[in-house]
Amino acid sequence: MxxxxxxxxxxxxxxxxxxxxxxxxxxxxxxxxxxxxxxxxxxxxxxxxxxxxINRIEELRGIALDGGEVRIGALTRHREVLESEVVRTHLPLLAEAMPHVAHVAVRNRGTLGGSLALADPAAEMPACAVALGATLVLRSAAGERTVAAEDFYQGLYETERRPDEVLTEARYPIAGPGYHGAFQEFARRQGDFAVVGVAARGRVESGVLSELRLVYFGCEGHARLARQTALAAEAGGRPYTPQVFAALKDALAEELDPMENMHGSRATKLHMAQTLTGRALQALLARAGGAVHG
Amino acid sequence: MSGKAGASSSNSTNPTNPIGQAIPRASVRRLVTGRGRYTDDMTFARMVHAVFVRSPFAHARILSIDTGEAARAPGVVRVVTGAEVAEVCKPFQVRHAGFPALKVTPQHVLAVDKASWQGEAVAAVVAESRAEAEDAAELVMIEWGELPAVADADAALAPDAPLVHQELGTNEALALTVDGGDVDGAFADADVVVEEEFRFARHTGVTLEPRCIIADYDPSTHALAVHQSHQAPHEMADVYARHLGFPGHNVRVVAPDVGGAFGLKLQPYADEIATCALSMLLGRPVKYTADRLESFVTDIHARGHHVKARMAVSADGDILGLEVDDVYGIGAYSQFPRTSVFEGVHVLRMSGVAYKHTNYRARVRVAYQNKALSGHYRGVGMPIANTVTERLVDMATTELGLDPVAFRRRNYVPSEAYPHTAPTGFSFEYMSLGECLDKLEELVDIPALRAERDSLRADGVYRGIGIATFTETTAISPEYYGKAEIRVAAQESCVVRLEPSGHVRCLIGMTDQGQGTATGIAQVVAATLGVPVDDVEVISGDSAATPYGAGAFASRGAAIGGEVALQASRALKENILAVAAAILQEEPAALDLSDGRIVAAAGGTARMELAEIADIGHFRQNILPPDVQPQFTVARHHVPRALPHLSGNGIQLSYLEVDPGLGAVKLLRHAVVHDCGTVINPLLVHEQIRGGAVQGIGSALYEESVYNNEGQMLNASLADYLVPMAAEIPDIEIADVITPTRSSELGAKGVGEAGVTGASPAILNAINDAIGPLGGRLAEIPATPERILRALGVV
Missing domain, CATH: 3.30.43.10 (Uridine Diphospho-n-acetylenolpyruvylglucosamine Reductase, domain 2)
Structure with missing residues (x-):
């Protein structure tokens, strides 16, 4: 080796x-x-x-609250993100996901930008970036451009980044009141890459769920935003009932096409994704306050 | 035949007796402060590095090998093929006198005509650095002619299966059977017959330190010095001498610190003996370290059984009979020199032995397959026997609505029945089955656990309780390898010597790979001699410097090594007291040794420091009477002859939660009660039990060498092959039952394999207890989430 x-x-x-x-x-x-x-x-x-x-390039490090955004430099270590008060306050979904990223030793060295740029299909950070509507900043000798996270991920380890570009920063919009997130991941062992996971973010107002974003990882070639499934969940509104969940399971079965791997067939991973979707929505709605059924 | 239980054979409450004290391993401080010295840490002048070119195919003919470009690559010293190595090294030829029907074929250390598993070495590159050797290895051009491969053991036994070895005419290496009592009658009379089809995945042992060897051939003396991460340096010296053509005393094998072994560093590997051959070809020290990727396809694998079994039970809850049929795949060759069949023999001979039924029939078919070799790994087959038995027991209790605790107690071989010969043919000095169950009930409030489980079920939380009795053979006698005519020692040997300072050195054949056995030996020496434990140094792991021993295997270090240390120390004590008696003008019987002093046997009054005796005995013999010759170095051998093996036993309990939405298992509690006879050091005994239990939990939930039908291992890296980590394992609760063996004075039995032997059945029973109410039933390990979801019928 x-x-x-x-x-x-x-x-x-x-x-x-x-x-x-x-x-x-x-x-x-x-x-x-x-x-x-x-x-x-x-x-x-x-x-x-x-x-x-690039470890000596200081301008790529740091977490800053900048108007309506949290800007995180690409070289910021996972551990710094995990321990950031700014992240905990304004990006609670990221804070919730971060303990699932490997182990302490890996988080001490591994960087947010590295995880976003590598685009491992089972990684947590790309899914969260898509769920939170983040914008990724790419720089090259020719200048700077930005790409929405949901457009950045193109396929298995394939992204919009050109070989002459460096991913320098991720910008996460701060959500206003009424927005809530939930993160569910199943890994075989603590700290492993996800077998299946979902990052969810949506708005709950007067008991009605809207603007829901469900992003699945460990399923398809890249972090996958499931729009139809989100619509199925929103159509149910509240209270969240077993009927809504059944419809949502069907929508997910239509929309998501998990890749078989060592940990499960397509059917197994779909079943796990359905389970986690239910749990994520329950958690999200519970955070919005009020009773959860089903 | 049996020795009397001596003063040291029951656990002493005397705080001055080192036996029974929880003393940390002597090596811990050294190892955790980075002072360990592992084989790969070593370097020698003119040392070069070997890398092996391995077959990417499970079965393929070697049509041609072009080493030209590799030989010209930077730093390369030599590139050799199998044919060249075969000129200096004999192939392995397995033979077992007990199984004359075992079909075997010679195994070359580097494949000569064809490769029979993915990972078999076919050529070696030696270079000035490991990196250069790896670069050059990619330049060795091999033309392959792929042959049909057979990966699955059942498929290998089918009549039209491709043959792993054409010359054998079959893939069935051996079939073994036992038929005792009236099995057909028992099943005909049964009120209930429970039946299950089990699958135990093949997996491997994952040591923190991979295999590593440095071979240093000196042509001027025709001597071979080897440093190797190994359990059995004496045995390896014998193997190297015989296979490479050395007089026995010209080979020295030293095992320095070893970072875990578990049986996978017990026997010779083809690439290791090839490394010795490379050193002979070059006249230079050659290092080979297995990297993590090649470890997965070359380290010994284990398990890999497909078992159909059934149990006959009466309505009252008596076990009437047991029938077991096992197919066991051993890979491409039978492991040299022990053979790979003992994993199967233990399934055959250890199934159901805790219970008093007399009707037993079993068959084990051992199959060759195009996979890495499978053989001796911690527990050797016993986890399979225990899982089959204990799962059937739980199925019977469920079927009959009986309490699994009471059912076991009712069926155990009763205390008064020993010595007991099971219908499998194995005999047992004693098994403290009922005592262990009693102790488990003290350790864990089982009724409270059941109440918690039942109340949580109402909330949709699925928890399960599993208990599993386990039985084991430890510390085997020459009835095994002696009878088999295999050159594996049963004895241990020990030299104890009084140093001029009054301290003690103990040189012993058994070895320590992190178990702390050396500390246990020091405690036995200290207790027997009457000196502080800190005054004893134990030296092991050098075939030239220590007396001959078999090293570490079959849970023998404390039981056999401890006994020989006791015998040698007692003899040294007699010699010391003889000198003391001459000086003090007393009868030796009137004197004793205690805490490093000569004391009066009656009353314990201190008479003289041991250091003073040592000083006189080494430097001032002029003051002794002329006929006194101090004998301060004593050697003893000990061969366990009274019993074929020492029987260990225990019981384990798992409490876990199954998440039916994901198929995930969370282990909440795990408890072990074990009887290893005299406990020399409870800290070390419990560490052994914990470590073993974690490996058993690994087998039950995580570990699996996943192969496809073409014989390609699909998860051969630590990213994909899962071993349990700290976060997955709860604290393991342990209690001891102590029944010293009467076959030795020390009374210690083995403990190394106890944990692994009973963990899997406890976990599998607990999972079934949890998913039973959902209609699920599982008989396959590891119990992966996908297998659990399938058992639940949701995918």
Whole structure:
């Protein structure tokens, strides 16, 4: 388990990163926390010729409340997100999801931007970004552009990021009153990648559920926003009844197409997703106050 | 035949007796402060690194190997193929005199004509660094001719199955049967017959430290020095000498610190003996460390059984008979030298032995398959026997509406029946079955647990309670490998010597891979000699420096190693007292040793420091009478002869919750009661039980080597192969029942395999207790979420 030979370059600023991209194109790979990249290199599943270490680029770190947004630099460690008062106050869904991201040792090194950019289909952070309507900031030598998280994820480890771009920041809009989130994940062991998970966020006003976003991970090739299922849930409104849940299960069966893997067939994972959907909605509605049925 | 129970054979409440004291392992401080010295930490001048090119196919002919480009790669010293290594190294040829019908074929250390499992080594690259060797290994060009592979053991036994070894004409390595009593009559008379079809997934042992070896051949003396992460350095020295053509005394194997072994570092591996051969070809030290990925496809696997079994029971709740039919897949070869069949033998011989029924029939068919080798891993077959038995017991109690606790007590072999020979053919000195059950009821309030379970069910929370009696063979005698004509020692050997300082060194054949056995041995030496435990150093793991022993296997370290340490220490004590008597002008019988002093046997008055005797005996013999020759180094061997094995037993209880929406299991409580006879050190005994139970829980819920039908292992990395972690395991509650064996003076029996042997059936029974009310029934482990959801009929 030794990697293929590679050249290591420590970048002191983004300009240096872009220069490496220009010189080496696809053969250059950004090294951030390394929690996914290093095992992949050691297993010889990937063979970049140049590793560009961005860990010294301070401008990529930090969590800031900026008007109606929380801006989190790509190099911010999972642990910093987990411990952030700003995140806990304004992005409770992210705070709820973060303990599911691996173990303490991995969270100490792993970065938010790394997780968002890698686009592992079973990872928590991409799903939360989609559920929260986050915007991702991409920079290259040519400048900066932004992409909505729900447009960023294109397929299995496929994103809108071009090889000459670095994901520098995620911007999460702060929701007004009435918005609530819920996060449900099933993993075989504490800290494992999800077998199936759902990040839910919606608005509850006078007992009526609206603007619901249900995002599934560990199911399809990337974090999957399930619009039809959300509509089925909203149509029920409150009180939340077994009938609503039955309709919602059917909608999810229509809409979601989970990939079979070691932990379950399509049918098994769909069943788990249905279970977690029910639990997420119950939790969300319970947070909105009032009785929950079903 | 049986020795009298000595003063040290029951747990002493005397605080000055080191036996029975909870003393932490002597090595803990060293290991946790990073001072451990594992094989891979070592480096030697001129050392080079070996990497093996392994078959990507489960079954394929090697049409050609082109090593040219690899040989020219940077840092490469040598590239060799199987044919070249075969010139200096004999293949493994398994033979077991007890099973003459066992069909075997020679196993080359590097495949010569064809590879028979994914991961079999076919060529080796030696380079100045591991990284360079890995780079070059990718340049070895092999042309393969894929052959049909057979992965599933049942499929392997089908008449038209592809053959793993054409020359054997069959994939059935061996079929074993037992037929005792009147089984047909018992089933005909039964009021209830319960029947189940079990599947036990194949899995592996995951050691924190992977296998590692450094072989250093010196052509000037024709000697081979090996450092190796291993359980049995003496046995390995014998294997290397015989397979590589050395006189026995020219091979030395040293096992330094070993980071877990569990049976997977008990026997030789092809790549390890190949590493020795590479050192001989090069005349340089060669290191090989199995990386985590290749460990999964080369370390020994275990389990992998498909069992059909049924139990005949009367309406009153008497077990009338038991029938077991097992298919067990051992991979491509039978493991050298012990063979892989003992996992099956234990299913055959240990099923149902806790119960007094007399009618038993069993068959085990051992199948070759194109998979990694399967063989001796902690518990060797006994978890299968116990799971089959205990699951059928619970099914019977459910069917009859009887209390599973009372049913077990009613059917146990009663205390007065020992020594007892089970209808399986195995005999047992004593099993404290009822005592362990009593103790479990003290440890866990089972009625309260049942009340909690029942009240939560009303709220849609599905909890289950599972209990499982378990039985085990430990510390085996020469009746096993002696009779089998396999060169595996049954004895342990010990040298105890009084140092000039008055401290004691104990050199012993048994080995310690983290169990703390060395500390237990120090306690036995200290207790027997009458010195403080801190004054004793135990040295093991060096085939040249320590007397011959079989190392660690079959839960023998404390039982056999402890006994020989006792015998040697007693002899040394006599020698010390003889010298003391000469100095003090007393009869030796009037003197004793206590806490490092010579004392009066009557009254305990201190007469002389041991250090003073040591000093006189080493440097000032002039003051001794002329006929006194101090003998301060003593050697003893001990072969357990009175019994074929020491019988251990216990009971485990699991309390868990099943989430029927996800199929998830949350283990809430796990309790173990065990009888290992004399408890030398309760801390170490309980650590062994906990560690074993965690591995049993792993088998029951997580661990599985998943293969597809083409013989490809699909989860061969720690990202996909799941072992239980701290967060998955509750604190494990433990209590001891102490019935010393009468076959030794020390009275200790084995404990290493106790935890793993009874955990799986307790978990499986608890899961069935939880899902029974939902109509679910499961007989397959690991009990994955998907299997539970299928058992519930929801997917």
């Amino acid at each position: 030794k990697p293929y030979p590679f050249k290591y370059v420590r970048a002191e600023g983004l300009a240096a990163v872009f220069q490496q991209f220009e010189e080496h194109g696809d053969d250059a790979q950004v090294l951030a926390g390394g929690q996914s990249l290093m095992p992949v290199l050691n297993m010889r599943l990937s063979a970049p010729r140049v590793l560009v270490d």
